[in-house]
Amino acid sequence: MRHLKDFQFIEAVARAGSIRKAAEDLHITASALNRRIQRFEEDFGxxxxxxxxxxxxxxxxxxxxxxxxxSQQSDLRRVQSLVADLGGERRGHVSIACSQALAPYFLPGQIARYRAEHPGVTFSVQIRDRAAAEEDLRSFHSDLALVLEPAHLADVETLAVLTQPVHAVMRADNPLARQAEIRLRACLDQPHVVPGRSYAVRRMLEAALAPTSRQLSPILEADSFDFMRHYVEFADALAFQIPVGLRLPPGLTSRPLARRDIAPGRLILGQLRGRSLPVAPARFAQQLMQALDHLAK
Structure with a gap:
């Protein structure tokens, strides 16, 4: 356990970038923290x-x-979860990195459902773009990632995949709303708002336009899908989002973009490859897998 305390000190210094700032965060003296780091380095060699x-x-x-x-800390959490399960306590903690589209409706509903059966389990949710979510898994800051079009996947074990077409969000009186699906070029002929370049939906749109002579000409860029959707309520414009994150108010609607123009994306539930999850994250992953499978049908 002493080395786990050393880890907390080492991580604090790495995060803060200096002994002094880390000591302030830990509420200890800088000299005591420096001695602890030096002692560890001497023991470690x-x-x-x-x-x-x-x-x-x-x-x-x-x-x-x-x-x-x-890795040691993760293994200890897993053993603690197993021991708690032996006593029927059903305790634990689940940390999730997720795409922004999952935050308003899907993930809150899933967490509430899980905690109704296991009230001793706590959660933390980090909203991450696709690259940051994978880094969270690698650094053990998140047990699970639920993201659209992950950037690399080299270190990610895929647990479930849900296909997600890109939808155009618009006012219900927009002429495009009369069509079952709409062409991407028709969207570009209207004022449109888009997410920043780190977001998968933006990458998918740009990849679809790369072979053509057209390009995005947004009147507005934002890093919040909620903001973009609300903007469409106030202005005659189009926004883009995946359907799992959509629950539109009266006056707004959405239509899928034609698949011949833009291929659907993959919403992936994953964990760090080779990692044994603690009981609570493993069981919550099973629930998410069932929920994603239900949405796919």
Whole structure:
């Protein structure tokens, strides 16, 4: 357990970038924290930090050490969950990195459903773009990721996939609303708002337009899908979103973009490859897999 405490100190220094700032965050003296780090390096047999003129940062050995500690911490949580389950306590914690589209409706409903049966389980939800969600898995900051079109997938074990077409969100009186599906070029002929370049929906739109002579000409860019949807309520414009995140107010509607213009995206539920999840995250993952399978039907 002493080494787990060392990990907390090491991680705090790595996060803060200096002994002084980390000591303030930990509410201990800088000299005590520095001694603790030096003692660990002596026991370990090598330095794990680079001492810089304006602070400290992990060296390659330190990166390996902190990854090992995070793995140990995850394993300990898994054992604690198993022990709690033996006593019928059903406790634990689930940490999820998710795309913004899952935050308004799908994920709150799933968490509420799970906690109704397991009230001792707590949750934390981090809204992440596709690259940041994968990094959260690698750093053990999240047990699960539920994201649209992950960037790499090299370190991610895919648990479930849900196909998601891109929808155009518009006013109900927009002439395009009379069509079952709409062409991408028709959307570009109208004022449109788009998410930033780090978001999968933006990447999908740009990839679809790459072979053509057309391009996005947004009147507005935003990093909030809620903001863009609300903007359409006030202005005659189109926004783009995946259907799992849509629950539109009166006056707004959505239509899927034609698949011959833009291929559907993949909403992926995943965990870090090779990691054994604690009981609560593993069971919640099973519930999510069933929910995604139901939506696919």
């Amino acid at each position: 090598t330095r794990i930090f680079e001492r810089l003129p304006r602070g400290m940062r992990l060296n390659p050995a330190g990166e390996l050490v902190i990854q090992h500690f995070r």
